[in-house]
Amino acid sequence: xxxxxxxxxxxxxxxxxxxxxxxxxxxxxxxxxxxxxxxxxxxxxxxxxxxxxxxxxxxxxxxxxxxxxxxxxxxxxxxxxxxxxxxxxxxxxxxxxxxxxxxxxxxxxxxxxxxxxxxxxxxxxxxxxxxxxxxxxxxxxxxxxxxxxxxxxxxxxxxxxxxxxxxxxxxxxxxxxxxxxxxxxxxxxxxxxxxxxxxxxxxxxxxxxxxxxxxxxxxxxxxxxxxxxxxxxxxxxxxxxxxxxxxxxxxxxxxxxxxxxxxxxxxxxxxxxxxxxxxxxxxxxxxxxxxxxxxxxxxxxxxxxxxxxxxxxxxxxxxxxxxxxxxxxxxxxxxxxxxxxxxxxxxxxxxxxxxxxxxxxxxxxxxxxxxxxxxxxxxxxxxxxxxxxxxxxxxxx
Amino acid sequence: xxxxxxxxxxxxxxxxxxxxxxxxxxxxxxxxxxxxxxxxxxxxxxxxxxxxxxxxxxxxxxxxxxxxxxxxxxxxxxxxxxxxxxxxxxxxxxxxxxxxxxxxxxxxxxxxxxxxxxxxxxxxxxxxxxxxxxxxxxxxxxxxxxxxxxxxxxxxxxxxxxxxxxxxxxxxxxxxxxxxxxxxxxxxxxxxxxxxxxxxxxxxxxxxxxxxxxxxxxxxxxxxxxxxxxxxxxxxxxxxxxxxxxxxxxxxxxxxxxxxxxxxxxxxxxxxxxxxxxxxxxxxxxxxxxxxxxxxxxxxxxxxxxxxxxxxxxxxxxxxxxxxxxxxxxxxxxxxxxxxxxxxxxxxxxxxxxxxxxxxxxxxxxxxxxxxxxxxxxxxxxxxxxxxxxxxxxxxxxxxxxxxxx
Numbered sequence: 001x002x003x004x005x006x007x008x009x010x011x012x013x014x015x016x017x018x019x020x021x022x023x024x025x026x027x028x029x030x031x032x033x034x035x036x037x038x039x040x041x042x043x044x045x046x047x048x049x050x051x052x053x054x055x056x057x058x059x060x061x062x063x064x065x066x067x068x069x070x071x072x073x074x075x076x077x078x079x080x081x082x083x084x085x086x087x088x089x090x091x092x093x094x095x096x097x098x099x100x101x102x103x104x105x106x107x108x109x110x111x112x113x114x115x116x117x118x119x120x121x122x123x124x125x126x127x128x129x130x131x132x133x134x135x136x137x138x139x140x141x142x143x144x145x146x147x148x149x150x151x152x153x154x155x156x157x158x159x160x161x162x163x164x165x166x167x168x169x170x171x172x173x174x175x176x177x178x179x180x181x182x183x184x185x186x187x188x189x190x191x192x193x194x195x196x197x198x199x200x201x202x203x204x205x206x207x208x209x210x211x212x213x214x215x216x217x218x219x220x221x222x223x224x225x226x227x228x229x230x231x232x233x234x235x236x237x238x239x240x241x242x243x244x245x246x247x248x249x250x251x252x253x254x255x256x257x258x259x260x261x262x263x264x265x266x267x268x269x270x271x272x273x274x275x276x277x278x279x280x281x282x283x284x285x286x287x288x289x290x291x292x293x294x295x296x297x298x299x300x301x302x303x304x305x306x307x308x309x310x311x312x313x314x315x316x317x318x319x320x321x322x323x324x325x326x327x328x329x330x331x332x333x334x335x336x337x338x339x340x341x342x343x344x345x346x347x348x349x350x351x352x353x354x355x356x357x358x359x360x361x362x363x364x365x366x367x368x369x370x371x372x373x374x375x376x377x378x379x380x381x382x383x384x385x386x387x388x389x390x391x392x393x394x395x396x397x
Numbered sequence: 398x399x400x401x402x403x404x405x406x407x408x409x410x411x412x413x414x415x416x417x418x419x420x421x422x423x424x425x426x427x428x429x430x431x432x433x434x435x436x437x438x439x440x441x442x443x444x445x446x447x448x449x450x451x452x453x454x455x456x457x458x459x460x461x462x463x464x465x466x467x468x469x470x471x472x473x474x475x476x477x478x479x480x481x482x483x484x485x486x487x488x489x490x491x492x493x494x495x496x497x498x499x500x501x502x503x504x505x506x507x508x509x510x511x512x513x514x515x516x517x518x519x520x521x522x523x524x525x526x527x528x529x530x531x532x533x534x535x536x537x538x539x540x541x542x543x544x545x546x547x548x549x550x551x552x553x554x555x556x557x558x559x560x561x562x563x564x565x566x567x568x569x570x571x572x573x574x575x576x577x578x579x580x581x582x583x584x585x586x587x588x589x590x591x592x593x594x595x596x597x598x599x600x601x602x603x604x605x606x607x608x609x610x611x612x613x614x615x616x617x618x619x620x621x622x623x624x625x626x627x628x629x630x631x632x633x634x635x636x637x638x639x640x641x642x643x644x645x646x647x648x649x650x651x652x653x654x655x656x657x658x659x660x661x662x663x664x665x666x667x668x669x670x671x672x673x674x675x676x677x678x679x680x681x682x683x684x685x686x687x688x689x690x691x692x693x694x695x696x697x698x699x700x701x702x703x704x705x706x707x708x709x710x711x712x713x714x715x716x717x718x719x720x721x722x723x724x725x726x727x728x729x730x731x732x733x734x735x736x737x738x739x740x741x742x743x744x745x746x747x748x749x750x751x752x753x754x755x756x757x758x759x760x761x762x763x764x765x766x767x768x769x770x771x772x773x774x775x776x777x778x779x780x781x782x783x784x785x786x787x788x789x790x791x792x793x794x795x796x797x798x799x800x801x802x803x
Contacts, residue, residue: 171522188766190765190766190767191763191764191765191766192766193766267523267524267525268521268522268523268524268525269521269522269525269526271521271766271767272767276766276767306760307760307761309761326695327695328693328694328695328696329693329694329695350761352763376764378766390766392763392764392765392766393764394761394762394763394764395761395762395764396761
């Protein structure tokens with residue numbers, strides 16, 4: 001293999017792929033990035049960069065490359081990344097494989113790195129290959145097209161509600177549910193739950209039945225970060241055990257995808273989220289998002305790590321929300337904030353202010369609605385038509 | 398019991414293989430593959446005292462834990478004797494217990510290297526709804542073994558079953574580095590040929606007494622009959638009868654979140670104190686300190702606990718829960734004094750330690766979205782626990798040992 005590659009393009013591909021490469025592994029081959037140089041008959045060239053921890057795989061295609069000699073190589077990820085990053089003055093780098101090493105050459109530097117046999121790397125199928133293999137077989141449960149921007153919005157508006165602690169007895173994933181022309185994502189850490197809907201795009205199969213799967217949190221974060229151009233189409237396939245997303249390219253595989261992410265699905269059953277979304281809230285309070293966010297953030301200043309509690313008094317007569325907090329050995333806070341619209345009776349309830357602010361951060365709409373029923377019943381935060389957020393209160397005594 | 402939802406429970410028992418010896422072999426490569434004895438007397442060069450743990454290489458020679466060190470060295474003169482490094486083991490134990498806590502909230506550590514895990518509440522997270530729960534349990538077991546190995550480079554044996562006793566037996570079966578499942582339908586057959594001593598709380602004295610009746614295996618014990626067992630051993634007999642049939646409803650009891658949060662102070666005296674007036678004065682000082690800290694933290698406790706250690710090292714705690722939380726020293730002092738006076742009225746002797754702690758603080762509590770999984774057969778489990786405790790009364794502490802030492 002011998003290629004001359006645009007350094008910046010190579011570095012950004014390596015950085016994206018390296019997120020899937022495990023930092024520690026009993027198999028050093030897995031701590032490598034695979035680079036394959038392809039030279040199509042019609043000319044030009046393509047460099048395919050991929051990495052995996054056997055849970056998630058990322059595969060990126062670079063076209064800013066001149067392929068002198070096609071081939072493939074397995075290079076330790078950390079060193080490759082350090083070298084390509086450090087050669088910051090070079091517009092291009094030459095990669096040449098001879099025997100069991102690779103030479104990376106700039107104008108005034110030559111690095112010779114040991115490599116691993118490519119056969120030791122798990123085979124990673126491209127999106128087109130996977131679809132070709134599975135679309136006819138029963139393994140494919142559903143496939144659809146979606147705009148990259150929609151995908152990112154769904155991820156942004158749910159990921160924050162996943163459990164922060166690894167494992168524990170929480171679902172470490174986000175539910176993805178395809179139902180007709182709609183895609184829903186749901187995330188929860190057992191204390192709050194975020195749900196967001198988005199519309200599907202072209203290239204979606206016609207399925208009558210809803211199909212859902214749990215995507216690992218880590219994989220969805222990587223998927224989110226692969227989004228560049230919000231208009232770019234993303235082709236998504238859900239099989240019994242995997243999610244495959246291809247950015248760009250076309251569904252037939254004639255045009256290769258710019259980026260492909262493959263992830264194992266989380267085994268297990270998502271909690272019955274529909275049951276916990278309250279339906280009979282009798283108080284409906286409308287706020288300006290920024291006014292509310294500022295008030296809750298300031299009230300949270302006087303809470304502590306051990307006790308994140310803000311008391312919220314919603315008063316209809318004065319059209320005011322009165323927030324108060326108290327931190328031991330520190331002091332107290334008292335904040336008042338205007339309510340735009342109030343339907344229902346006065347109510348007093350306690351919330352973890354972080355849970356409220358987290359949601360307000362991902363809401364683009366300027367108008368936010370809080371719906372309540374009782375001090376010991378869940379609160380509902382709504383904005384626009386697609387976003388629903390349920391948050392459990394704190395028992396105030 | 399109406400209203401009790403009967404579900405399949407899946408319980409795991411984890412036991413580190415030759416824990417102390419394995420840690421020594423991990424940290425000192427020259428010990429690997431060698432017979433290693435960990436233990437020895439206080440300050441001695443391992444020549445006195447008893448064996449705490451014998452490596453598998455040393456067990457070949459008949460060396461066992463709790464054996465006098467001198468005897469073990471006669472059995473295996475080439476054994477390398479290592480002193481106990483409890484600090485190191487405790488740290489590794491924390492890492493291992495953390496792995497278990499990542500898997501399920503219901504973890505009951507039994508000792509430094511052994512714990513029960515109830516994975517019933519997390520089955521849905523680890524498998525599909527219609528999947529065999531024990532298959533999911535085995536998968537979780539495999540995951541635990543892998544994580545323990547990754548983080549500590551040590552081997553754990555895991556038993557998977559429908560209750561604590563069977564899970565404990567299963568972990569012994571697979572040793573070392575084992576993963577063994579005893580399904581409820583296989584329990585009778587598996588237990589049958591085992592020695593009666595394998596049953597939890599059935600100690601050597603009771604085994605000897607049963608031996609006199611010609612009862613050696615668990616199958617024999619079933620043949621002996623429930624009535625005969627109860628006649629000779631009372632409640633314990635009834636309990637063994639249940640175990641012999643693979644039934645054990647004891648719960649895996651996770652440490653209570655509330656109990657972990659407490660503020661306390663205790664003092665060991667240089668000379669034991671028998672004078673009640675002096676003891677009260679010391680306790681009052683402790684209460685004042687503790688309540689000062691509580692007020693600084695803005696915490697109002699509901700539970701007050703007094704800890705007392707007699708000169709013979711027997712340790713007692715006396716506690717009460719107030720109706721309303723308080724941060725007033727005088728109120729807590731009145732409670733603590735009542736507890737101390739009650740103790741002094743019932744136990745004679747000088748004290749070498751006195752302490753007080755307050756807990757159960759009045760704090761805003763975050764509510765959960767999803768209801769916790771239903772508790773299973775708790776009432777029966779408590780009854781059985783009570784029976785197990787009765788064994789202590791009947792045969793003394795020495796009669797109690799964990800089952801499975803075949």
